[in-house]
Amino acid sequence: MTTSRRPASSRQRSWYRTFHRWVGALAALFVLLLALTGIALNHSHSWRLDQRHVDWPWLLDLYGIEAPAPAASFGHGEHRATLLGQQLYFDGRPVVADVAALTGMITLDGFAVVGSADSVLLLTPAGELVERVDLGAILPGPIDRLGVLDDRAVLAAGGARFFSDPEVTRFDPLEHDPPGLIDWSTQSPPPPPLLLALSEDYRGRGLTIERLLTELHSGRIVGKAGPLLMDMAALCLIGLSLSGLVLWIRRLRRNRSR
Amino acid sequence: MRRIQLLLCSGLLAAAVAFAGNGGEAGRYLETDDYLRQAFAGQVPEVSTLWVDGDLRDAVEDILGHRYGALRTRYWFDGETSVWILDEIGKELPITIGVTVRGDAIANVRVLEFRESRGWEVRYPFFTEQFRHAQLRNDRRLDRNIDSITGATLSVDAVTRVARVALLLHDNVAAPG
Numbered sequence: 001m002t003t004s005r006r007p008a009s010s011r012q013r014s015w016y017r018t019f020h021r022w023v024g025a026l027a028a029l030f031v032l033l034l035a036l037t038g039i040a041l042n043h044s045h046s047w048r049l050d051q052r053h054v055d056w057p058w059l060l061d062l063y064g065i066e067a068p069a070p071a072a073s074f075g076h077g078e079h080r081a082t083l084l085g086q087q088l089y090f091d092g093r094p095v096v097a098d099v100a101a102l103t104g105m106i107t108l109d110g111f112a113v114v115g116s117a118d119s120v121l122l123l124t125p126a127g128e129l130v131e132r133v134d135l136g137a138i139l140p141g142p143i144d145r146l147g148v149l150d151d152r153a154v155l156a157a158g159g160a161r162f163f164s165d166p167e168v169t170r171f172d173p174l175e176h177d178p179p180g181l182i183d184w185s186t187q188s189p190p191p192p193p194l195l196l197a198l199s200e201d202y203r204g205r206g207l208t209i210e211r212l213l214t215e216l217h218s219g220r221i222v223g224k225a226g227p228l229l230m231d232m233a234a235l236c237l238i239g240l241s242l243s244g245l246v247l248w249i250r251r252l253r254r255n256r257s258r
Numbered sequence: 259m260r261r262i263q264l265l266l267c268s269g270l271l272a273a274a275v276a277f278a279g280n281g282g283e284a285g286r287y288l289e290t291d292d293y294l295r296q297a298f299a300g301q302v303p304e305v306s307t308l309w310v311d312g313d314l315r316d317a318v319e320d321i322l323g324h325r326y327g328a329l330r331t332r333y334w335f336d337g338e339t340s341v342w343i344l345d346e347i348g349k350e351l352p353i354t355i356g357v358t359v360r361g362d363a364i365a366n367v368r369v370l371e372f373r374e375s376r377g378w379e380v381r382y383p384f385f386t387e388q389f390r391h392a393q394l395r396n397d398r399r400l401d402r403n404i405d406s407i408t409g410a411t412l413s414v415d416a417v418t419r420v421a422r423v424a425l426l427l428h429d430n431v432a433a434p435g
Contacts, residue, residue, distance in 0.1 A: 050350065096411065128329060129328050129329065130328060130329045131307070131328050131332070137290070143279070169307050169332065
């Protein structure tokens with residue numbers, strides 16, 4: 001006569017299998033999302049996901065990402081510098097993303113000179129950044145305005161005026177009144193078509209792929225319930241791991257007893 | 259005995275974590291003028307500019323692994339020693355780094371300004387002293403291994419890249435003819 005201890009353990013095994021199957025099916029989609037977004041976030045820096053942007057209008061609307069009104073805009077000759085937020089645009093081209101203020105723009109022979117609060121940015125006529133010249137150490141105050149005289153840049157700051165060399169490598173104090181008139185740059189609104197293009201570009205830089213993946217990974221993209229759903233998916237994953245381990249150990253024991 | 263040792267180490271570690279302060283935070287640590295005065299013993303030469311274009315630009319971008327942000331960079335050179343003040347992004351914000359090159363080796367590396375909330379450990383001499391006397395190999399890598407800092411990998415990489423670029427640029431301005 002064979003004493004059977006199988007029925008109880010078979011029932012248990014069947015329970016674990018059922019649990020494993022149904023929890024797996026329920027959690028599959030969420031676990032896939034967690035895993036795929038997790039892998040991408042692990043390599044976010046090397047894949048430059050923090051520097052690449054999503055520019056789908058419907059998604060930007062969902063995030064409420066809007067372009068601000070221009071903080072300042074200066075035209076000189078054929079060129080224009082415009083500041084949206086802290087993004088500087090030269091003509092239609094984004095140049096630098098951390099400009100605190102725009103105080104003027106002039107064009108010289110071979111350079112465009114853009115004034116910020118305590119620095120000037122030299123650009124090529126095509127809008128490439130030549131150099132950012134930090135003047136904080138020599139200026140008595142923030143740059144008030146920027147002008148041109150005899151094809152050299154002149155700036156006014158804290159009641160004093162400074163005159164550049166021809167290559168705009170340095171600014172020296174202007175001790176006396178210059179013999180000619182300084183052509184100071186003045187603000188003017190950008191043309192509407194240009195403003196529309198700049199606004200669309202600005203919006204398109206508001207959401208990085210990294211941020212989107214982070215919000216998918218955490219579930220926050222669907223609001224307050226999202227993180228809870230992801231927590232449940234994570235708990236399902238824990239349950240799957242444990243039930244899988246139990247099933248495996250039981251199988252090992254069963255094989256040994258045979 | 260082994261359990262006691264383990265408990266002791268755990269306790270020490272917990273105490274270190276509990277009592278550890280913020281240490282060095284982000285900020286401006288040294289002004290450019292002060293760094294120049296230290297590098298040139300007070301006799302600071304006139305500033306010069308170097309156009310980073312053509313093959314030089316390709317080499318710089320090869321080291322940095324990204325586009326170099328400007329067409330021109332300024333430097334100070336007295337015939338033997340050059341100083342370069344360069345910005346390089348760690349994770350998201352630029353780190354301002356001063357590099358002094360003498361002969362064909364690094365004399366000094368200083369972090370002048372750190373803007374992020376993590377990784378500022380690179381400002382300390384225990385890290386920057388590793389670069390003293392470092393030279394550039396033919397493959398544009400340093401002739402030594404630079405030990406990283408846990409939790410500051412991106413900052414460490416940024417400072418290392420800048421050191422390599424400074425050596426390359428120094429070679430360019432110090433080359434005869």
